[in-house]
Amino acid sequence: MSVRQEMPGRLLRLLSLLQSRREWPGGELAERVGVTTRTLRRDIDRLRALDYPVESTGGTGGGYRLGRGGRLPPLVLDDDEAVAVGVALAAAASVNPDLGESATGALAKLGQVLPARLRPRLAAAGSVAVAPPRGVPVDDLPDGVHADGPARDAGVGHPGVDPDRLALLAGACRDAEVVSLRYVSRGRGTDRRVEPHRLVLAEGRWYLSAHDLRRDAARIFRLDRMRDVTTTGRRFVPRPQSEDPVAQLRASFAAATYRNTAHVTIGLSESEVRRWVPALPGALEAEGPDRCRARVSADSARLVVQYTAMLTAVAAARGAAVTVDAEAAVAEPLRSLGATLSATP
Incomplete structure (x- = not known):
């Protein structure tokens, strides 16, 4: 017979509460379980008899906590x-x-x-x-619609996603069912009908890889920007996927353009540069066997300056030519950094 079958529901409730906090005052714990303090003491003794290390604590009225060792308590989840x-x-x-x-x-x-x-x-x-982490700082992520331009919510953190919405979309992916939703991007909302393919978790945010029926194209949507998400009851035949959804999301990251961008041309092969700077907030493309061009883009000018300086340092260390094309917000700090380094003995 399992432990769960041996123990009444009240004891499972008591164990769940003891797991949820480091320590409970006796009176508060009794109130949460719905028993008197005397009954609580008897229940604690029952748990101890079953080899659960419930310890008594001092303080006004005394209290209890779940100690280490003994039998592993059953895990009670909502x-x-x-x-x-x-x-x-x-x-x-x-x-x-x-x-x-x-x-x-x-x-x-x-x-x-x-x-x-x-x-x-x-x-x-x-x-x-x-999606495994990209290994670069994230000040924002794409707006959700593939290659549709810069995102504008840097610094807002990672908003939570309603578990019911997550479950609904996961079920629609599994059952190949068309989903209707309203997508809010850059301050305006548009109504969409999509054929969901996969849910992707990347950099702490949830995304949906789907075929947008309105645009007749593959798109990536951020779940926290969805509103009024419903299944339509209409089934579809899954389309052949040209690329893995994680690769599709990575391409969206690389293609997105943010508030600050620098273009860096380096007289080294793409593989050599990528060896020393394996992750960029942007894209790196070959322009020949010994020449490549990086586009460093982020909402944070400091982040663009940081990675542009890294690329310049890689080129300088190998005696390779390098040119940088950037707006003042990036170019001025780079010139200041260069002057500081030149003046250093």
Whole structure:
């Protein structure tokens, strides 16, 4: 018989509360469980008899905390937490081959114990792909529509995504069902109908790779900019994908142009430059066997100056020619930096 079957629901509730905080005053804990302090003491004794290390603490009225060691407590999750764990396991399986088998096994076990109402949401976690970090600072990410221009929300952080919206879109990806939504970009909203392909998690934000029926083209949408998201009940035949959704998102990152941009031409091969500067907030393209051109673009002028200076230093260290074309917000700090370095003994 499992521990969950042996223990009444009240004890599971008590264990869940003890896991949620470092320490509980006895009176507050009894109130949360819905029992008297005397009954609480008896329940604590029952947990201890089952080898759960519940410790008594001092202070007014005394209190309790869950110590280390003993039997591993059952993990009590609410609906959204359970689905979040499932998405995280699916993400781990897709991004790290070393964790793939273990994460897949844990996901299967989770699916066996979840209530029937949550199993479709968990199954939809298979629609998630994860993009490994680019390795460059992020002051903003593309506006959501492929190559449609600069984003304008730098510094706002990573807004949360409604778990129900995430589950709805994951299910639509799995079931090949057209989705209707309103997309807010650069201060204006447009109504879209899309054929969803995959959800992508990148740099702490959620994206949807989809075919935009209005534009008849593949697009990447940010979930936090979606409004009024609904499934239409209309199924579609999935289109052949020209590229992986993570690669598609990477291309969007590279193609996006932000407030500050510098163009750097270097007399070195693209592979040589990429060896020393493997990640750029922008794009790096070959212009011949011994010449390449970098476009460094970000909302932060400081970030553009930083990476432009790195490219210039790589060229200087190898005696290669370099030219920089940038607006004043980037060019002036670069000249100042160059003058400072020249004056240094």
